[in-house]
Amino acid sequence: MTDYQSILERTVQHVQPILQHGKVADYIPALAEQQLGQFAIAIQTQTGETYSAGACDAKFTVQSVSKVMTLTLALQRYGDDLWQRVGKEPSGTAFNSLTQLEFENGIPRNPFINAGAIVTCDALYSRLSAPIHTMLESYRLQTGNPKLGVNKVVAQSEYEHRYRNAAMAYLMKSFGNFNNEVEEVLWSYFNFCAIELTVSELAKCFSYLSNGGVCTQSQQQVLPAKQIKQLNSLLFTSGLYDAAGDFGYRVGMPGKSGVSGAIIAVVPGRFTIAVWSPGLDKVGNSVAGIAALEFLAEELGTAIF
Ligand code: DON
Numbered sequence: 001m002t003d004y005q006s007i008l009e010r011t012v013q014h015v016q017p018i019l020q021h022g023k024v025a026d027y028i029p030a031l032a033e034q035q036l037g038q039f040a041i042a043i044q045t046q047t048g049e050t051y052s053a054g055a056c057d058a059k060f061t062v063q064s065v066s067k068v069m070t071l072t073l074a075l076q077r078y079g080d081d082l083w084q085r086v087g088k089e090p091s092g093t094a095f096n097s098l099t100q101l102e103f104e105n106g107i108p109r110n111p112f113i114n115a116g117a118i119v120t121c122d123a124l125y126s127r128l129s130a131p132i133h134t135m136l137e138s139y140r141l142q143t144g145n146p147k148l149g150v151n152k153v154v155a156q157s158e159y160e161h162r163y164r165n166a167a168m169a170y171l172m173k174s175f176g177n178f179n180n181e182v183e184e185v186l187w188s189y190f191n192f193c194a195i196e197l198t199v200s201e202l203a204k205c206f207s208y209l210s211n212g213g214v215c216t217q218s219q220q221q222v223l224p225a226k227q228i229k230q231l232n233s234l235l236f237t238s239g240l241y242d243a244a245g246d247f248g249y250r251v252g253m254p255g256k257s258g259v260s261g262a263i264i265a266v267v268p269g270r271f272t273i274a275v276w277s278p279g280l281d282k283v284g285n286s287v288a289g290i291a292a293l294e295f296l297a298e299e300l301g302t303a304i305f
Helices: 004-016 065-084 101-103 114-128 129-144 152-160 163-174 182-193 199-205 225-238 242-251 287-300
Strands: 038-043 050-054 195-197 254-255 261-266 270-278
Touching: 004 038, 004 050, 038 199, 050 199, 065 114, 065 182, 065 225, 065 254, 065 261, 101 163, 114 129, 114 163, 114 182, 114 199, 129 182, 129 195, 129 199, 152 182, 163 182, 182 195, 195 199, 195 270, 199 261, 199 270, 225 242, 225 254, 242 254, 242 287, 261 287, 270 287
Parallel strands: none
Antiparallel strands: 038 050, 038 270, 254 261, 261 270
């Protein structure tokens, strides 16, 4: 039997020398206060066991990993109709780029860049009476933590510095690809990004991606197996923005990153991995997080190819 615990502890040792590398995200002032040097990792197996190592009690905001949950809730409600408003192609540009959106008539390339997640939030906003409440309920059910909540300081800080995201939303509105009040949808989007959890909770929450759509914590069928296959394929091609190719090459798993330094990675039929370390590379992905996943893929032989 695989000794996950000792492999995770070896992973913590492996990344020690690079924990001061990279920079914390500073375009959101509340995130700029995070300290370098922190690292945590967890594995949630398909059979429901949780293993973790490093700063397991540290809480961080989910940031762009939330885009996976936003897409999940939207697919539950719209199915394939969602793809009329957002594409499925890698962007090859930064997560907050505006240029491509103008060239492509307000249809974002995919749901994992900011514009794509914001338009997906707009779609959800049309179907939910209390979007933040519904979103939190999903996280609470799937982590088993009924107290899980939003870091209000981070949400407020993001809202106060929303210029670029607001520009994308208004640009989409000018092209007719936005149905609700921009400011209200942005507030939901920032709250989704500012949901706060631990690394084990993050792994549990996204366990449905490696388990044919069934969350190993709640036992709920979150999405049908066919949509999980599609979602994982999109994560592989677009989950790490303009670094998706490099991540695919080094790690060989579908993944999604966030500017808090969180990353999830999926080995279908085996487990979901969550990792967190706030030092980011130039594209906004966790330096130690990617190195840890690369090490794990090697140790466990888990690259999907
Ligand atoms: O909207 C933003 O810019 C952030 N709340 C999320 C961006 C993010 O996490 C990109 N990931 N690498």
